[in-house]
Amino acid sequence: MIRLHHVPQSRSMRVLWLLHELGLDHEVIPHPFDRSLRAPDYLALSPAGRVPALEIDGAVLFESLAMMEFLCELHPGPLWRAPGDAQRADWLSWLHFAETISQHCATLTQQHIMLREDAMRSPIIMQLEAKRLGKCYAAIEARLAGRAHLLGDFTAVDVAVGQAVYMAGHFAALDGVPRVADWYARITARPAFKAALPGGQQPLYAKPFYPAWELA
Numbered sequence: 001m002i003r004l005h006h007v008p009q010s011r012s013m014r015v016l017w018l019l020h021e022l023g024l025d026h027e028v029i030p031h032p033f034d035r036s037l038r039a040p041d042y043l044a045l046s047p048a049g050r051v052p053a054l055e056i057d058g059a060v061l062f063e064s065l066a067m068m069e070f071l072c073e074l075h076p077g078p079l080w081r082a083p084g085d086a087q088r089a090d091w092l093s094w095l096h097f098a099e100t101i102s103q104h105c106a107t108l109t110q111q112h113i114m115l116r117e118d119a120m121r122s123p124i125i126m127q128l129e130a131k132r133l134g135k136c137y138a139a140i141e142a143r144l145a146g147r148a149h150l151l152g153d154f155t156a157v158d159v160a161v162g163q164a165v166y167m168a169g170h171f172a173a174l175d176g177v178p179r180v181a182d183w184y185a186r187i188t189a190r191p192a193f194k195a196a197l198p199g200g201q202q203p204l205y206a207k208p209f210y211p212a213w214e215l216a
Contacts, residue, residue, distance in 0.1 A: 002026040005045065005053040007033045008198035009205055011064040011102055012052030014163035018068055018156055020192035022075050033204055065096055065160065072156050079156040087151050094143070094150050098160035101136045104129045105167040112171075112210045123213060130212040133172035137180050140165070144179040154187070162187045163196075170205050171212070 004019065006012040006028050019026045031037060037049040045053040046062040054061045054070075061067045072080035081091035107129045115121050140161065143150055150157045165174075165184055174181040187193060 001055070001057065003029055003055040005029045005031055005042070005051050005055075007031050007051045008201045008203050009167065010051050011163075013166070013196050014098065014160050015052050015054060015064050015067045015071075017159050017163055017192055017196040018071055018079070020195045021079060021156075021159060021190075022071060022077075024071070024075065030201055032202070065099060068095065068156050068160060078153060079159075081151070081155065090151055091155065091157055094157040095160050097136075097139075098164040101133065101161070101164035101168055104132045104136070105164065105171065108133075108171045108210070109167075109204070113205070126212040130172045133168045136168070137165075137172070137174065137177045140183075141177040141180050144183055149183065149187075158183075158187050159192075162193070170208065171210055173209070 002019065002024060004012060004015055004026055006016055007030075010033065016028065031042075031051060036042070037046070037051065042053070043049055045055070045060050048062070050062075052062070052064050052067065054067045056070075061070060073082075076082060081087045085091070108126060111121050111126050111129075140150070149155065150161060162184065165180070166188065169184075174184065
């Protein structure tokens, strides 16, 4: 039995996308993005009070990229690169690069959404973090030279980084990175990505885009 504790458009989305890519039966436990994640029963699953948490066959995982590695190991196939594979190092590096992007997104999400008063927000931080996302895009652009996907073929790496770019796109447009834009359009056309979108759930981001200079 697989149960994913999920907030739409958060890091848990990449795990949900992977579950759909792997074709695994699962139950989604929706949560609001609020203080209820600090409740004792949820902290027993995720000690920092964050999503996702994954309950699977009696085990509990509470870091999204660890969940992705674990699921790929349990269900080996083309989305994984096993130890000893020539692409193993690249698979791990690019999988965890998703968190580099997500950290910048987390700061921008806090600035734009979590801080309720304009006086609490910092235009300088917004601008710096948006520029850092641009540098991440540039790294992906360089990687995609001569490749259809980050490792050549579609893997879990494209899920992890693609979902991070989905979040980042709320704060930094894919201008000037045509290979990234083309790759992103292709991977987000996949049925598994569409199945991981909020649907009828309350989205985390009320707007499609939050300019770095916008304070209201």
